[in-house]
Amino acid sequence: MLAARNRLRTGADFSAVTRARGGARAGSRLLVVHANQTDSRAVRPPRVGFVVSKAVGGAVIRNRVKRRLRALMATRLPLVPAGVDLVVRAQPAAADLDSSALGTELDRLLGQALARVVPAQPFGVGE
RNA sequence: UGAGUCGGCCAGACGGUCGCGUCAGGACCUCGGUCCUGCCGAGGAAAGUCCGGGCUCCUCAGGGCACGGUGGUGGCUAACAGCCACCCGGAGCGAUCCGCGGGACAGUGCCACAGAGAGUAGACAGCCUCCGAGCCUCGGCUCGGCGGUGAUGGUGAAAGGGUGGUGUAAGAGACCACCAGCAGCCCUGGUGACAGGGCUGGCUCGGUAAACCCCACUGGGAGCAAGCCCGAGCAGCGUGUGUCUGACGGCGGCCCGCCGGAGCACGCGGGUAGGGCGCUGGAGGUGGCCAGCAAUGGUCACCCGAGAUGGAUGACCGUCCACGACAGAACCCGGCUUACCGGCCGACUCAUCCG
């Protein structure tokens, strides 16, 4: 579980990230990462939300996928610039992966999405 | 030793680092929150939502009808379609298991096809007496007719007791014996379902009620996103005050002064956004004793073991083993059903061997 200030809390927040005009998206067969700079003055900490639909599996599998993504995201949170909201969506194939495979996939997609939404500050995980 | 039946229990363990949620204590605080410490933190099915109950709101004088639910008996329970014990029927050598297990003499409906006849039975073939005609090897045979018959054949899921005899033209519960079954009465045992036995009777009226129905018992509706409380803003109502005799607001706090200026203040009820409560101490667990065959109940002691709201149990490691199945609380509880890698314990049955 992330701290409350780092979570998206309402359905309006989620649709603001996933359907916003200025938002960026990077996806694969495993995950889809949405990003959007909702606060241009960048005073708010970054916020993250997760979407795991019933197509992924039962409640146990969905919770496991969500917890793994949450734990992976918690370590990467300091690298996300302030004022940016993220939504990480899991595809059905993500249920079969372990944490390390999910981590590399998340790094790749996160870099793509953040580079599109904040080109001035490139995401530097690979360096 | 092998095969099997039933019941109960467990649901990876230990350790390290980093994190999460409720609660309690403390610190900081811009009263939004942040940080530190500590306790606790998913299941036997949390699942399916198939029954039952608590709780909440709505409806409701009382009674009846309609529409459902249940269905051997006795008990347990808050209640149940559940559980326990027993009865009956069936399966098994047995331990044991399975059964929507009331009523077809209250009434109605249906029983396709086949078959003569399918429900107050029925004559297609056949069998038998008698009458008539024909043939004739004079034993009889064939055809037609008035009747008798329910034994035989064939049909069907099912054909109106079974076996043996008496009887007859041929036959038939027409009559007799035994058996099966039904009804009535009585005796014994049992709270009861029922069981055992005796006497009498008519020979003996299919199946289907998970068809309508009858009988007995029983059921109001919706559901915690139920519902209750607080409540911005906008609008409404009331009272007071004010419109050049200037309310109120602005100019850094106050006074004066200057500027803008028609509303302003208080109260009221309903209630949107939003927030809080409901929300977990309960038909609660663990252990002992007592009553009971048991389900269960009583009593004593100890314990507090989730309560979130985008929704908490995770991540990375180490060691061990049988290498980890099915699966995640969202108001709570009692059941049922379904899913499931395996493991442990107890009781019992059968077969074989040994003593």
Add this chain to the structure above:
RNA sequence: UGGGGUAUGGUGUAAUUGGCAACACAAGUGAUUCUGGUUCACUCGUUCUAGGUUCGAGUCCUGGUACCCCAG
């Protein structure tokens, strides 16, 4: 989370009170045609699944599975 509904050839639908699972389109095979189309004939079913009631179940009863809809 709570409430409600549906399931029949590949697809869309039928089937009186329980008595032979029917129709259209599609697909395949064959015939007709020089070839294709049209036309004709034929083929194609665990009635979602497992039990039960019944002589007999798509239909009646019970459990399960999948999908869809509604409230928020």
